[in-house]
Amino acid sequence: MSITLTDVQKDYSDKVQIGPVTTEIQSGGVTALVGPNGAGKSTILTMIGRLLDIDTGTITVAGQDVVNSPSKAIAKILSVLRQENHFVTRLTVRQLVGFGRFPHSRGRLTIGDEKYISEAIDFLNLTDLENRYLDQLSGGQRQRAYVAMVLAQNTDYVLLDEPLNNLDMQHAVQMMKQLRRAADELGRTIVIVLHDINFAAHYSDKILAMKDGKVVKHGTPAEIMQNEVLTEIFNTEVNVIDGPKGPLAVYY
Amino acid sequence: MFKTADTTQQQRHSGPITDRKHMRRYVLIMTILGALAVGLTFGVMTWDNPAETGSRPWWLIVGMRRDSLITIAVVAVCHAVATVAFQTAVNNRILTPGIMGFGSLYTVIQTTAVFLLGVGGATALVGVGPFLLQMAAMVVLATILYTWLLSGRFSNIHIMLLVGVVIGGVLGSLSNFMQRMLTPSEFDVLTARLFGNISNARADYLPYAIPIVLVVVALLWFRANTLNVIALGRTTAQNLGVAYKRELIIIMALVSLLVATATALVGPMMFLGFLAATLAYQFGDTYSHRLLFPMAVLFGYTILTASYFVLRHIWDAGGAVTVIVELIGGLVFLIVLLRKGRL
Numbered sequence A: 001m002s003i004t005l006t007d008v009q010k011d012y013s014d015k016v017q018i019g020p021v022t023t024e025i026q027s028g029g030v031t032a033l034v035g036p037n038g039a040g041k042s043t044i045l046t047m048i049g050r051l052l053d054i055d056t057g058t059i060t061v062a063g064q065d066v067v068n069s070p071s072k073a074i075a076k077i078l079s080v081l082r083q084e085n086h087f088v089t090r091l092t093v094r095q096l097v098g099f100g101r102f103p104h105s106r107g108r109l110t111i112g113d114e115k116y117i118s119e120a121i122d123f124l125n126l127t128d129l130e131n132r133y134l135d136q137l138s139g140g141q142r143q144r145a146y147v148a149m150v151l152a153q154n155t156d157y158v159l160l161d162e163p164l165n166n167l168d169m170q171h172a173v174q175m176m177k178q179l180r181r182a183a184d185e186l187g188r189t190i191v192i193v194l195h196d197i198n199f200a201a202h203y204s205d206k207i208l209a210m211k212d213g214k215v216v217k218h219g220t221p222a223e224i225m226q227n228e229v230l231t232e233i234f235n236t237e238v239n240v241i242d243g244p245k246g247p248l249a250v251y252y
Numbered sequence B: 001m002f003k004t005a006d007t008t009q010q011q012r013h014s015g016p017i018t019d020r021k022h023m024r025r026y027v028l029i030m031t032i033l034g035a036l037a038v039g040l041t042f043g044v045m046t047w048d049n050p051a052e053t054g055s056r057p058w059w060l061i062v063g064m065r066r067d068s069l070i071t072i073a074v075v076a077v078c079h080a081v082a083t084v085a086f087q088t089a090v091n092n093r094i095l096t097p098g099i100m101g102f103g104s105l106y107t108v109i110q111t112t113a114v115f116l117l118g119v120g121g122a123t124a125l126v127g128v129g130p131f132l133l134q135m136a137a138m139v140v141l142a143t144i145l146y147t148w149l150l151s152g153r154f155s156n157i158h159i160m161l162l163v164g165v166v167i168g169g170v171l172g173s174l175s176n177f178m179q180r181m182l183t184p185s186e187f188d189v190l191t192a193r194l195f196g197n198i199s200n201a202r203a204d205y206l207p208y209a210i211p212i213v214l215v216v217v218a219l220l221w222f223r224a225n226t227l228n229v230i231a232l233g234r235t236t237a238q239n240l241g242v243a244y245k246r247e248l249i250i251i252m253a254l255v256s257l258l259v260a261t262a263t264a265l266v267g268p269m270m271f272l273g274f275l276a277a278t279l280a281y282q283f284g285d286t287y288s289h290r291l292l293f294p295m296a297v298l299f300g301y302t303i304l305t306a307s308y309f310v311l312r313h314i315w316d317a318g319g320a321v322t323v324i325v326e327l328i329g330g331l332v333f334l335i336v337l338l339r340k341g342r343l
């Protein structure tokens, strides 16, 4: 059971076309989506998460067609977090994370739900902040609260669009370690858009590189972490050197 | 040691009420509003009744005032609940059904009726059939208008608002055009219908209006948990498995039913719902629609009865109630808009 994309295409206009993309994202483990700005990473991710209509092609998650299956059923196996989030409702961190249980509880939180909520909050080190309102948090703290909501949803497949946005070094590393743990210990499949190629190489099992709306490379970090490959993908001179913890891309 | 673990577990809960203080505040405000509502109701019923207390004429006057109060209650429920649900669906706490062209829709329907049928036909148009027909026309047209506006065709809220206002303007000129071709007596009949008036509301519609409102409010009440999620915006709601487009159509149809009912009773009101909803968000401070709806309704009812009491019993200008409430509501709207500085 995995995520499969078959001839998936999105035409924003005559000039901007994303796809066609045909690929399979393995289940279990972390897959990083990388590529320059405007490559189509968010487009592909939100289409997998059925937040954006597909023009042509099909996407299945765990064998279910994301467009034709009931949204209710998909919400129990797949969760997705977008790049930008904004709410008119005034919510505390805990209330927000509590909404992650909606697919299971339909709004009536049980003691079991509260347990998942507490776990997700603790998992992202938000325990002390759980009763704060979102508008009283820093950008990075808020970003972690959004991720906690998605984790509380407790789905096999988790799609995250740049969750490291706004995070400092410590929290970025912590979040990647936690996502790694969720994949290793809980068997989750995590698809994550990352901008830092070194993070992608170190924490993911597979890297899916996109450019100009197409998938240009899909392989293990070792296969992607090559001078020519990275230089080609990112349109900028990249040198890969041996670091203390594996290959390191130097691009500055 | 187990005891501490237990108490922290108990404190960690996620409901719409954050803590004891919040709970106390909510209950206190609801109690004050409830007391005000009861007091004003009693005041309106008994104040300055010229007949001898307890006599037959006295009861007759009380009965007439009771009808006005029931109308006020129905109108308050309609506008308060409809506005909260509408603002949740459009994910914006400034826009209201009235601002998005509902009043113009009503005017155009009424004008068309008089225009096509003339005085005789239009005055004959009273009773259940025409009432339901007029409701149906409003509900269908408004649902189409709102779902079209919300279909995601308009990339941002400003364009959506602009389109809503322009449609209102176009419908307005259409009505104006037809009104110019009416005879003076036809025009009289029409004006009487267009201006909201609680003192001589169409109380004969109440037996149909009340069941409609009760059913619609019950339907929204059962959807409250879904509404809470929809308030988080399209993508979050979709992620959580809400069939967003279908829910929007349902909510818009229910909202249209409520506003159409209130409009059929007392004419268009643009800002009553805004006033009630804004106060409920401010004082309720919660995402839960099951807590917001009752508070908004009580605010709406209290504001309307208070204006009715003052205008009718003190200034002797009962006909101006809706006008005054709209004036206050419009001012509050401007203040909120200026303070927020954005839509």
Ligand SMILES: Nc1ncnc2c1ncn2[C@@H]1O[C@H](COP(=O)(O)OP(=O)(O)OP(=O)(O)O)[C@@H](O)[C@H]1O
Pocket (backbone or CB within 6 Å): A012, A013, A016, A018, A035, A036, A037, A038, A039, A040, A041, A042, A043, A044, A083
């Ligand atoms: N709603 C839209 N309408 C028109 N074009 C769009 C829309 N959304 C995205 N695009 C275009 O599609 C292309 C891909 O956008 P996408 O958001 O998927 O890029 P991305 O890889 O996520 O980039 P980034 O790293 O900047 O987040 C871009 O050229 C963008 O301008």
Ligand SMILES: [Mg+2]
Pocket (backbone or CB within 6 Å): A041, A042, A043, A083, A161
């Ligand atoms: Mg993006």
